[in-house]
Amino acid sequence: MHAWPASEVPALPGKGRDLRIHDTATDGLVTLAPGPVARIYVCGITPYDATHIGHAATYNAFDLVQRVWLDTKRQVHYVQNVTDVDDPLLERAQRDNVDWVALAEQETALFREDMTALRMLPPQDYIGAVEAIPGIVPLVERLRDAGAAYELEGDVYFSVESDPNFGKVSNLDAAAMRLLSAERGGDPDRPGKKSPLDPMLWMAAREGEPCWDGGSLGPGRPGWHIECVAIALDHLGMRFDIQGGGSDLAFPHHEMGASHAQVLTGEFPMATAYVHAGMVALHGEKMSKSKGNLVFVSALRRAGVDPAAIRLALLAHHYRADWEWTDQVLQEAVARVDRWRAAVSRPDGPPAETLVEEIRAALANDLDAPAALAAVDRWAALQQERGGTDEGAPGVVSRAVDALLGVAL
Ligand code: 5CA
Ligand code: ZN
Numbered sequence: 001m002h003a004w005p006a007s008e009v010p011a012l013p014g015k016g017r018d019l020r021i022h023d024t025a026t027d028g029l030v031t032l033a034p035g036p037v038a039r040i041y042v043c044g045i046t047p048y049d050a051t052h053i054g055h056a057a058t059y060n061a062f063d064l065v066q067r068v069w070l071d072t073k074r075q076v077h078y079v080q081n082v083t084d085v086d087d088p089l090l091e092r093a094q095r096d097n098v099d100w101v102a103l104a105e106q107e108t109a110l111f112r113e114d115m116t117a118l119r120m121l122p123p124q125d126y127i128g129a130v131e132a133i134p135g136i137v138p139l140v141e142r143l144r145d146a147g148a149a150y151e152l153e154g155d156v157y158f159s160v161e162s163d164p165n166f167g168k169v170s171n172l173d174a175a176a177m178r179l180l181s182a183e184r185g186g187d188p189d190r191p192g193k194k195s196p197l198d199p200m201l202w203m204a205a206r207e208g209e210p211c212w213d214g215g216s217l218g219p220g221r222p223g224w225h226i227e228c229v230a231i232a233l234d235h236l237g238m239r240f241d242i243q244g245g246g247s248d249l250a251f252p253h254h255e256m257g258a259s260h261a262q263v264l265t266g267e268f269p270m271a272t273a274y275v276h277a278g279m280v281a282l283h284g285e286k287m288s289k290s291k292g293n294l295v296f297v298s299a300l301r302r303a304g305v306d307p308a309a310i311r312l313a314l315l316a317h318h319y320r321a322d323w324e325w326t327d328q329v330l331q332e333a334v335a336r337v338d339r340w341r342a343a344v345s346r347p348d349g350p351p352a353e354t355l356v357e358e359i360r361a362a363l364a365n366d367l368d369a370p371a372a373l374a375a376v377d378r379w380a381a382l383q384q385e386r387g388g389t390d391e392g393a394p395g396v397v398s399r400a401v402d403a404l405l406g407v408a409l
Contacts, residue, residue, distance in 0.1 A: 016071030047107035154204030350388035
């Protein structure tokens with residue numbers, strides 16, 4: 001699939017710091033030391049509805065990761081998937097009596113527009129589940145041939161018992177895993193499974209549903225976790241730097257992915273750091289397509305809200321925090337854009353070198369965007385109160401805000 005156009009990232013004087021970030025698997029901060037090309041896989045959308053603020057907040061976190069790495073003068077290899085065939089997509093298409101392919105294409109197109117408007121840097125490889133199927137089938141066959149997968153009424157399941165490291169990404173107890181499995185696409189109560197947690201790798205063709213050639217697996221469609229493993233291993237290989245997503249992906253999705261990869265390659269973990277963003281809520285509950293309590297990025301844009309303000313509203317919250325979207329959050333962001341724009345619109349101002357270093361230090365410290373915003377706020381307040389004589393300082397600030405925070409002033 002094609003991704004979306006990249007906004008330009010201005011080069012800044014000097015060099016950024018290495019990223020220290022929270023890893024869910026070890027529940028601690030790790031300082032990453034990527035090679036000249038940093039490698040990141042971020043789980044993409046299931047395109048059955050428009051991009052909401054929760055999605056945007058999660059992609060904002062990983063956009064910051066890229067910007068920090070680019071500022072260390074590394075290249076970034078960024079891979080993202082689109083779950084363009086899965087139960088929720090097929091169910092929504094059926095409910096609304098629309099073609100599932102058309103629905104997925106339409107929502108993916110809208111996602112691209114939203115990401116472009118928000119200045120999120122695009123992945124180099126943007127891969128749909130459907131186009132990944134030829135690579136998924138042989139992996140499932142290998143898991144089966146290794147004794148790590150078994151058949152149940154034509155469907156193929158992964159056996160979590162085959163992985164000695166199972167559980168080490170999310171570190172949850174058995175009861176919590178069972179509960180989350182039921183909530184997040186698993187089927188712990190299906191009779192005949194070796195373990196209730198075992199996830200599906202390949203679903204045999206169902207009446208009235210799309211299916212693909214599965215070689216020795218028979219016609220069907222892929223399970224969710226193996227989709228991301230196949231795409232990640234194909235494009236990034238093992239031991240890439242970050243696998244990212246919202247905190248609702250830690251279990252089962254990233255846990256199962258690490259398990260599949262462990263059995264396939266004998267290595268653990270698949271990613272050096274498992275990074276998870278907090279959940280954005282609306283009216284006290286997690287924003288979710290299934291609940292329908294959503295604020296869409298596209299709806300805000302249509303209502304004339306400046307995408308820079310939407311982005312600043314996201315940046316005002318630490319990526320690991322759970323937070324609530326309110327009108328006030330947006331109003332504060334709109335006011336902040338106005339203040340910052342006024343401050344950089346003059347030809348000179350207070351010195352900006354320290355500010356650039358403050359933004360760099362804040363982001364390198366587990367992506368502390370709120371601290372970065374506070375630093376820019378201080379500079380803007382100084383500019384408004386006293387001004388300054390440093391020629392070109394406002395230009396440096398606006399380039400730093402663009403390069404490191406993705407906000408065009
Ligand atoms: N296609 C799969 C990943 S392979 C998927 O989870 N798609 S999704 O459309 O449901 O979510 C896309 C991303 O947005 C995921 O990283 C998910 O964790 C994140 N996300 C979903 N809802 C929220 C929310 N309310 N707040 C923050 N992030 C969210
Ligand atoms: Zn995924």
